[in-house]
Amino acid sequence: MRRALAISLAVTDLLFLAYWSTSLLALAGVVHVSPDAMYAGYDQPRVIAWNWSFLPLDLAFSVSGLLAVRAARRGSPIWRPLALISLAFTVAAGGMAIGYWTLLGEFNPSWFLPNLALVVWPMAFLPGLIRETASPPA
Template sequence: MPRSLAIAIAVTDVLFMSYWGIALLALFGALSLPPDMMYGDYLNPRVVAWNWSFFPLDLVFSIFGFLALSASRRGDPIWRPYALVSLILTMTAGGMAVAYWIILVEFDPSWFLPNLALFVWPLFFMRGLIRGMVPQTA
């Protein structure tokens, strides 16, 4: 696995697991989050539900990312499909969030830009991953 891809996956997945860990602590009242750091209308139950609807998707893309990193360290070529699944789901999560903020015409950089980055950065690695999975012909 290219070092740049390993770093991008590791940083993304560690940050997401941290985000959801903090969100879980807040959900159970173990942590109070400052309102100015939260996304727009974050106390609205529908918006809270929208945010939590990303939890399974984020969890799965992080699991596949960690599986890809682990397989790569072992030299197992299964890392490529694991990484590809992780990148596709990362793009999906980022794209869904970006679309939501665009529909609402809310461009708070602290929420919009990270989600835009989630949609864009995987594109830089997709072609190489896919080409690496295609058998080479003579």
């Protein structure tokens, strides 16, 4: 695994685990998150449900990405399919959020740009990873 991919996966995945941990702690009333740091409609039941609907997808890409980095460090070829899964789910999660914010006409850079990044950065690695995975081992 290229170092840039390992770093990109690890940083993204750890940040998402931190986001969901903070969200869970805020839901439990353990921590307070300033309304200024929140997305539009964060306190509305439908928007809350929309946000939490991302949890399974975000956990899937975070866990598969971290497992890919771990497998690559151990020299296991399973890292490629795990990384592909992680990257595909990352693009899907970012794309879904971008679609949502776009449909609402909500272009708050603090939420829109990070989600756009989730769509863009995996594209630097997906074509090569797909080629490597599709090629028979030498």
